[in-house]
Amino acid sequence: MTAVSSTANTESHASVLHENRVFPPSAAYLAQTTLNADTFAQLKREADLDLDAFWSHRARELLTWEKPFTQGLDETQAPFYQWFADGTLNVSFNCLDRHLGTQPDKVALIAEADDGSAEYITYQTLYERVCLFANGLKSLGVVAGDRVIIYMPMVANAVVAMQACARLGAIHSVVFGGFSSKSLAERIIDAEAKVVITANIGYRGGKPIELKKTVDEAVAQSNNLVEHVVVWARDQTETIMQARDIWWHDLTAQQTTDCPPVWVSAEHPLFILYTSGSTGKPKGVQHSSAGYLLGALQSFKWTFDQQPNDVFWCTADVGWITGHSYVAYGPLAAGATQVVFEGVPTFPDASRFWQMIEKHKVSIFYTAPTAIRSLIKLGADLPAKHDLSSLRLLGSVGEPINPEAWIWYYNVVGGGRCPIVDTWWQTETGSQMLTPLPGAVATKPGSCAFPLPGLSINILDEALHPTAPREAGTLVIERPFPSMVRTLWRDPERFKTAYFPEEFGGRYVAGDSAMRDEDGYFWILGRTDDVLNVSGHRLGTMEIESALVANPLVAEAAVVGRPDEVTGEAVVAFVTLKGERPTGDAALEMIKTLKAFVGQEIGAIARPADIRFSDALPKTRSGKIMRRLLRSIARGDAITQDISTLENPAIIKQLQEG
Ligand code: PRX
Secondary structure, three states: OOOOOOOOOHHHHHHHHHOOOOEOOOHHHHHHOOOOHHHHHHHHHHHHHOHHHHHHHHHHHHOOOOEOOOOOEEOOOOOOOEEOOOOEEOHHHHHHHHHHOOOOOOEEEEEEOOOOOEEEEEHHHHHHHHHHHHHHHHHOOOOOOOEEEEEOOOOHHHHHHHHHHHHHOOEEEEOOOOEOHHHHHHHHHHHOOOEEEEEOOEEEOOEEEOHHHHHHHHHHOOOOOOOEEEEEOOOOOOOOOOOOEEEHHHHHHOOOOOOOOOOEEOOOOOEEEEEOOOOOOOEEEEEOOHHHHHHHHHHHHHHOOOOOOOEEEEOOOOOOHHHHHHHHHHHHHOOOEEEEEOOOOOOOOOOHHHHHHHHHOOOEEEEOHHHHHHHHHHHOOHHHHOOOOOOOEEEEEOOOOOHHHHHHHHHHHOOOOOOEEEEEOOOOOOOOOEEOOOOOOOEOOOOOEEEOOOOOEEEEOOOOOEOOOOOOEEEEEOOOOOOOOOEEOOOHHHHHHHHOOHHHOOOEEEEEEEEEOOOOOEEEEEEOOOEEEEOOEEEEHHHHHHHHHOOOOEEEEEEEEEEEOOOEEEEEEEEEEOOOOOOHHHHHHHHHHHHHHHHHHOEHHHOOOEEEEOOOOOEEOOOOEOHHHHHHHHHOOOOOOOOOOEOOOOHHHHHHHO
16 A cells, blocks of 8 residues: 555545644643553553453453453454353443442532533432333333333433443443434334333424434334333423323333342343444444443543543533443443533534533543534634633544644643543444553644554554555454454344455454554544545445435435535535436525435435536446546546546536536
């Protein structure tokens, strides 16, 4: 491979290739950290010596077991790895019960609603709310192994619902509240869910989100699979209830606050989370109980150097993996205090995050580059108007952070004293993989630095040799680790081919290209497959193409990404219609129609930013769509590709003009 590979998204992050600033941890940070370079060097040595013993040691130290395990890693069914398989435990017990003896009155959740009202929920209260609700689910017949879909706003009860499922050993699948009824129905059907948990309504940025209505539409499309819909009354909004629906408050009214945890085996599935891959059908990423929790908890403690008085705030929604590992599970297992926020960073104005950091004295703040970029655009001077002195550590996740946004985050939000942990990981890895460890590693803007202890991550060329410094290659994980995806829900074949392709000799292939610099720091360059990253959300180009061609007017569609200043990447769709190619106002009208259609098919996050019409799509004589050419056109770049094999060169002009 060459220094900048021909992957889909590499070119958009070219600025990191020239970045050479280095920020050692500040004296202020070092004065209060409990972890330093020696701690991690020692941990790394331990892991290098015996990986199995390393993780087994952590699993015994950090998790509470009902029955201790006798074996750490089991590779006999590779790549279906197992960890701690003969041990039993309960994830909710590990997140709640075990803190009751030591810190029942510590605040677990500071739940701030869209309208700014806040609720403070202690570990004792959270435990009681989880038990009440788990007993309610039990009364509906939910037992270990049943699938429960959670389609909720980002409120404390979303966490309660997840924890209640974990308490019963029921497998939850959280669906982000922005997904359409069709996407929701697909997930209900694939998971064969018995119960759906929702709210009558949600609010984001002052706007109501009609969750219950969407659930009704989805359940109607779901082959009578769903037996019950539990509805949390977010407010008094009038709601049509059907025979299968039950209010959350009615379900819990007669229950007790005592719900013994159901002990499950370490490998029992804790949840399924659907994510986009390179085919049209989302993948049901299945995670384990013990290994997953260990990864979430241990990384939380290392990366965020968690201390007893910290107030942690991860702004991710529980509909994504970040909201699972660093809202619903990791921080609770660690006994931390955290903020849970229903709303958006720009409502009522672009100082919402800064105002909340000041109000709740947040010390660790973890957000996505898209949020940072949009807040720079809408009010770069706003952080200075707030007291952000409680912050001691900042984090970034979900997409590459460009050095300019990093520097602003560091200076303007962090006051030059807070390290930034830029964490690379995935839905499939369950927990953070690459990150600078604050206090131990000097940071470089745009680099995710190094693997956490116990992880063997490499960048390989096509001959499977580690790439030379500054040479791009394929990011792989060489050895199994506890929090890794166990399989794809009811699709073990796809699991094998998607993540362990033969040509990589049993290694986990992440789907990203990356490079290392002369100091060994990792730099993520972008996806190598047909997956886009829009505002930190994964979208499969084929998923969007399938949505477009589902419209009776559309003959063919090809979707690519182009760099976007705020969202990282934006979706561009090239479409041919069954009828005439529209121009002028008719084209504008058609663009509106198709954008709305994709919104209905998948959800608003997948709506193309740009749609172009042509009489045909550019194809080679063998009929393959020329995607690299489309990417150049989407970016407005000069066409440098060889178009001699193009069947119909005249359409390039049409595509460029839109
Ligand atoms: O391309 C990488 C990008 O997001 C992908 C994973 O997406 P998802 O499973 O939705 O999980 C997002 C939250 C963990 C990766 O394959 N990605 C994630 N974090 C970073 C990143 N790219 C660059 N830098 C990051 N810190």
